[in-house]
Amino acid sequence: MSKNKKYDFLNIDETSDPVISFVSGDINESEIHVDPKDLQDDLPILALRNTVIFPGTSQPIAVARTKSLRLIRSLNKKKGRYVGLICQKDAETEDPALEDLHSVGVIGEILRVIEFPGEESITVIFQGKDRFDVKEATQVKPYLRARFSIRDTIPAPINDKEYNLLLESIFDLSMQILRMYGEPPKELVQRLNSIVKSPLLVNFCCTNLPVSGAEKQELLNIDNERDRAYRLVMILNREVQMMEMKMNIQMKTREELNQQQKEYFLQQQIKTIQDELGGNPQQADIDAFRIRAHQKKWSENIAETVEKEISKLERLHPQSPDYSTQFSYIQTVLDLPWNECTRDNFNLKNAQRTLDRDHFGLEKVKERIIEHLAVLKLKGDLKSPIICLYGPPGVGKTSLGKSIAEALNRKYVRVSFGGLHDESEIRGHRRTYIGAMPGRIIQNIQKAGSSNPVFVLDEIDKIGNDFRGDPSSALLEVLDPEQNFAFHDNYLNIDYDLSKVLFIATANNISTISQPLLDRMELIDVNGYIIEEKIEIARRHLIPKQLENHGLKADAIDIPKKTIEKIIEDYTRESGVRALDKKLAQLMRKVALKVATKAEYSKTLEVSDLQDYLGAPIFTKDAYQGNEYAGVVTGLAWTAVGGEILFIETSLSKGKGGKLTLTGKLGDVMKESAMLAMEYIRSHNEYIGIPYEVLENWNVHIHVPEGAIPKDGPSAGITMVTSLASAFTQRKVRANLAMTGEMTLRGKVLPVGGIREKILAAKRAGIKEIILSKDNKKDIDEIKELYLKGLKFHFVSDIKEVLDIALLKEKVKDPLDLSIEDTKN
Template sequence: MDIIINNLQEELSDEQPGYLSIVADSNDLPAINIKPDELVPVLPLRNTVMFPNIVMPIAVSRNKSLRLIREVYQKNGILAAATQKDAKVEDPATNDIQQIGTIARIVRILEMPDNSTTVLLQGIQRFELKEIVTSTPYHQGLVTLLEDKVPSEDNRVFNALIEAIKELAIKIIQNSGMIPPETSFAIRNIDSSEQLVNFIAGNFALKVAEKQRLLEIEDLEERGYQLLEILNKESQLLEIKASIQSKAREDIDQQQREYFLQQQMKTIQDELGGGINEQQIKTMREKAQEKKWGKEVAEAFNSELEKLERMHPHSPEYPTQMNYVETMLALPWNEYSKDNFDLKRAQKILDRDHFGLEKVKERIIEHLAVLRLKGDMKSPIICLYGPPGVGKTSLGKSIAESLNRKYIRIALGGLHDEAEIRGHRRTYIGAMPGRIIQNLKKAGTANPVMVLDEIDKVNADFKGDPSSALLEVLDPEQNSTFHDNYLDIDFDLSKVLFIATANTTQTISQPLLDRMEMIDVSGYITEDKIEIAHRHLVPRQRDNHGIKKDQITIPKVTLKHIIESYTRESGVRDLERKIAKIMRQVAKKIGTEEPYDLIVQPDALKEYLGTPPFSRDIYEGNDYVGVVTGLAWTSVGGEILFIETSLSKSKAPALTLTGNLGNVMKESAILGLEYIKSHAAQIGIDESKFEEMSVHVHVPEGAIPKDGPSAGITMVTALASAFTQRKVKKALAMTGEMTLRGKVLPVGGIKEKILAAKRANIKELILCEDNRKDIEEIKPAYLKGLTFHYVTDIKEVLDIALLKK
């Protein structure tokens, strides 16, 4: 015990354990007898558990605890040592202290060199704390002594358990390196089973909760089993820790061995006249001499190559540096393919691959003509916008062929990372150039035709806005010094012919629109579709399905029936799918040797394609008042829609709008009703009807969202027809925005709307006067069979649309 006392030199925290506890001589333990109503001083312990037959040093600093130990020591009395449930509680009550603790006596009080106080406590017997009666001047409470249930000495199972605990404890001491070696000597010399279990439980680095659980077990055999289980877990953790350390040591040794071998290999390679690294660098220098890059690029390349040369091939940075140098070498610096300036050949290729699209073809021929005369010019940035399936993307291939340039297509749909355009900085793992530079490397020339497909579907998120990164790419004044983050050197894109495609311009940012030459690629009329199908789609699908020319023929009259009854689109994608379906059916008949007609007639389409799904674009007539035909624009082209109005008597007149209408369309209906109310006398409506009738405006196909101002004049006409009971003129449709004063404003999508009107057999159209210029730009073939009425005021619309009866 004197050794323990002499070694207590370090600072100890408040009511916390000190150094290694020792086993007390059982003969030295005093007999205690506590009366039921006797108050016993209670010493709360933090982060430790006191066991019987154990002498343990405890650091004391709380004022109440200091007074308690000094008074108990003077009286040569006893105290009740119990563990706090929460070590942070400064003044614990009954509920803050564990119920089971150990009665102890004070062996000695030590004043430490740092002015702290340490007390040596000797555990005597377990107790149960009933309650703390008073906390003044220190904690005192009522306790009940508890007796341990100790197995007999001839219990062989218990004796084997004690031996197992002893061996496992010694093993843990040897492996841990944390418990003093003297503990093994103490364990071997403890004869009492109870003392051994308590000594190990008190001295090993177990959790406080585990120690408290062991102290609360009355049966010593059960306490031994619980202790053995805890020690087993500790032993397994030590073994795992030792295994991990051993593997880590082996890995370090292996790395050192490999490093020395690599150094030896490098020395051998140097002696043999240079290694693989030197040979690669020599090859790169030879390639660099053939490049047509400028002085700045050459200096940058040589600098990066020298940096690579100084690196060890097995260095982590070596692959990154090698990839960068190889990228610089692979790029087509000032390397251009020779343009073909044969304008007639170019026109022939464009006409061969695409029917119609006159504006686009004319623009490409103009560009070739200027190149032929001037010899050099900055390539323009063209944006083809229009509905899906009209040939915008495939047009890029034809342009590349006509110019004799390489063709590149970059799909921008759904792009949301700016690094896809500008590349990643080389500091990032897995960095690579942007798509522009990557595709130029594939093309091998610096003047390809580059199609930026679906530019209207670029999205912005937390990774940046790709459309903003495209501003530099698509600006003829800036793209001569395009800066890619990975390359970190300016690259000239001014000779690249950029062709962007989009379905709509509404989602493209205004600065990006400003940098491009916008060309409208509108939908096809039925006659155009027939020619496209006859010249391109039918032969292509026939070849795709392995059918010979003389095995099937689809005449133009059948193609017209397919277009009008089985497709509903501005382009020709769905038309091609229907033709492919017919070819599959024919291929099946040829394969199974079934009889079939070599010419597909319109009445045979039901067998091949089923029942015609589309008939809604057929004009429904003017049999009812309050029903007006309008024209709408959608992303897939123009459509006709019907505005239906009905009146019903009501004590509380109201306007009801149905058909999944957007806010702008709802406002058009409200404007129309207000206009009719304010001009009721001029239109010929009895004003009393407004106080008696509720108005219901409905646009059919309620599952489809509808919005926009184009239905303004259509709404007014439908309302006026319902209130005046005058029918609308036959085969008439209209489109235009209105104001509260009754003025008619122009709208967009005129060509698509005209195509929809022709599909529906509409004969007359009412448009705003300002839309006349749009009509003049449309080919006469599109306008054949249509009569146009240009108006500026709602009164003109009503005079034309409503019948006199």
């Protein structure tokens, strides 16, 4: 250290300790002021960066700028102990002029100068004295000097309680800040305790505040000691709050960091243990995924997408919630059979044998499948068609899918759409949802394990829609051969090719299916069976199946054809064979009981034994009721369980106005048909032979029996006209005759549907002749001769032809007296 005698204005021993604390240099309040005799007219000005010294406090200042070093070294012993200390407005200014400094400063008395060898800067310890205002500069070089005036301070009133409380608050806040940094030094605590009731506490805390120089300068500018104390309390409160917030943030981040470090070390330990046991299972799964992905037959775009997903999984922590979601997604993608197809069997004869073996009848469907196989055999590739089998329940629509799959040597999957409301069941859920999964289409393709299965969409007519979406609209993409080569599932988010899938939809009633969906499917009508077909189905399929299901041998019971026919006629009423299957199961249970108890029974089931096995007959055969009554005509109707015959009955009663009454739970369309028929009778009364006065003086009542059963449709139009004509003329209707057809107001006969079912119903009832529209002749031509045996058809185009065929000239034995004279009475 250089000799202190260089600075001859200091009375300090060379052996004195140069290390001086921030809190050293105790001073009384009276010693703050400087004797004017010790001051010159102007003061050397030392510019400070971000440092403000307050009266009564000591502060070490590092002096390094050239001007400042010249100032310190030029001071003399007599009047050179005092320097004007002023903070710069901008700390970045390197050579500040007087206008670059604040206007208020503090006279600093130099207590000690410390200079270390080899260092360009020196440290000067100043003690603050009076505040002063700068007037004007008197010297600029080699350092700055300026005139000044002492700035008065307004002291707080003696024994001011409020001011004393302010000092206590400042002390408490200062101690709180010190404790936040750790245990404060004892010397510092002692210093604060010594000045706790002195205005010096305010200046001391202002000097050592951890705030900007601008705020310290603001405190220095305040003349009133009480106002300065108030402002200091506000700043201290703010700093305490800021420090508390910082400490809370640090605590949180430290805890999070500690938890992460803990987890990291634990994971490293687990990894080490796993390596010792044979490797990391997570990495093993990822490696297995990459091997499987490499073996898949997919496009480069899909391969790139899957690789990105696997890499994403690799970056995830195994304990992360997203890990299991990503793992399941990749597993689903890899489990799908991308372009993996089974080889079709192009042996057409074998396919025909398979279809004939499993299903009796259904010629149209079998023919369509064989045609499809023939085209595949010739072309080698074909977009699979969408086939829709529609017809009454129990005719084998669903089970036909299994036979088709076996005939084609394809995998078989089935989805029931009955009651389906949610669109996501078709398209799947997005992966962002909890419990997300692919739609039913992708799920079943995955289950099938091939891209070309036979896919049965069961009960497609029973799809519903609500606020969750319209599943039938989502099916449009699935069932369109022009679109389903790029089916988009929300869960996969990758296009999947469904064009090789043979979709077979089943429905009972196509009227409930949306038109756009119908347009995308090839409709095949699966009609009901006649009695002869049901007998063969029972003998070939149902009875052997029920024997096996009930643990019975083939010779346990023999059911002749006559017995099967009786079961069909008296215990079932359906187009299919589902109820017949249930009745055979009921019968087999009785047989199983006899076999299990070793009871005696006849192994040949006769018709007379049916009541013991199945109870009393449930249904009576729809039989023709004869033509002994005028106004009763047999009509043909279609129902969901097949064809039925119904009777249209017309009764007349005397009354003015010719009132028309309709009963039998008729629908709106059927009521309109009755009104049309009545209007036709009125407008053609002369041709039919009905006096107009009779129409005006007799009320008409039309009834359709079995009034609890709803009936609707236009096909009873010609039947009602015939019934009305027969009632008014009292002419008999041709025996064993039935009819069906819609009529117009002009008397034209229009075609109707369900012809095959209606013909079967007519044969069951013993009908011999049927009247149909000429336009229905094409439907008759498509029906096998077996079904038409014993029937005679009359094809008509006008109501007059119907009446000429149906009404005989012979009248009933006891005709109504419809004479005009009698009605006038």
